[in-house]
Amino acid sequence: MDAYGRDKEDLLVRLRRIEGQVRGLQRMIEEEKYCIDILTQSSSVQSALQKVELILLETHMRHCVTAAIQQGQGEEKIKEMMEVVRRFSRS
Amino acid sequence: MDAYGRDKEDLLVRLRRIEGQVRGLQRMIEEEKYCIDILTQSSSVQSALQKVELILLETHMRHCVTAAIQQGQGEEKIKEMMEVVRRFSRS
């Protein structure tokens, strides 16, 4: 199944930008930039990754989970999804 | 609809325990306990609350969202749920 077809290009663009930001972090370390500035940059990478995760999760809900529920087999998909959500949270 | 019927008593027990823990935090402040010990206690309250949230969210998935999807009206429920998940995350 083409699980995240419509979002595919968007996700790739985001991940390439994140890759560039991670290289930027390496440069900042090499050039011994101020710790707080590196932490600020890293925090923006985390947010960008979270955005990717939320797009993936929403697409997963709209396609895989919805299809499974319509076929009366939602149980396992819901458990699997809750595991991901649990990782998003602190506990 | 009896949205979280089976979990109701469990959730109430958990929330009463959390209420007690919050009163415990007040006592610790009043008695000027060591900051780090208060922070440790508060962190355990946060985890307990997260657990409550995850139970609620899973129940919501199994009942409201599943029912809506089965009736071909999952779209809005999925959006609503993603908003909750987004709040769980950092972005």
Place this chain on the structure above:
Amino acid sequence: MDAYGRDKEDLLVRLRRIEGQVRGLQRMIEEEKYCIDILTQSSSVQSALQKVELILLETHMRHCVTAAIQQGQGEEKIKEMMEVVRRFSRS
């Protein structure tokens, strides 16, 4: 030492409000309110608790940690504080 003296009353006011909010959550469960509304309320309790933690941590930095560093004994306090910060984060 009067570690969080100036903030003491502020912290107690915040924690009493949080206690009230947790009782509010119990009422919402008892009255079987809509899951998403309960999750929204719970999220606001979490934020309020985080605010308390940040006040405590900042006070701790300004007093205990600062004093320890001035006496050349910062090492252990810094380790202890990093443990709290680590719990704030996801890893």
Place this chain on the structure above:
Amino acid sequence: MDAYGRDKEDLLVRLRRIEGQVRGLQRMIEEEKYCIDILTQSSSVQSALQKVELILLETHMRHCVTAAIQQGQGEEKIKEMMEVVRRFSRS
């Protein structure tokens, strides 16, 4: 000042590994792997980044913040650090 000197090589190794993981995420998207597997991989990138942030923050505490406090100028550094910690948390 050589702010994170001793950790520099360790941090660079970690960030190069993270860069590789982000490229791995791109490949998984291109090959249309299962959403949940991508989310699991992404979650491990987030943890790796958090680890980098905690190392940076601890080094910052041990050097910049400690030095500022010893010179009686800790106030601003503490504020700055609390801003980073606040971003680590949910509120």
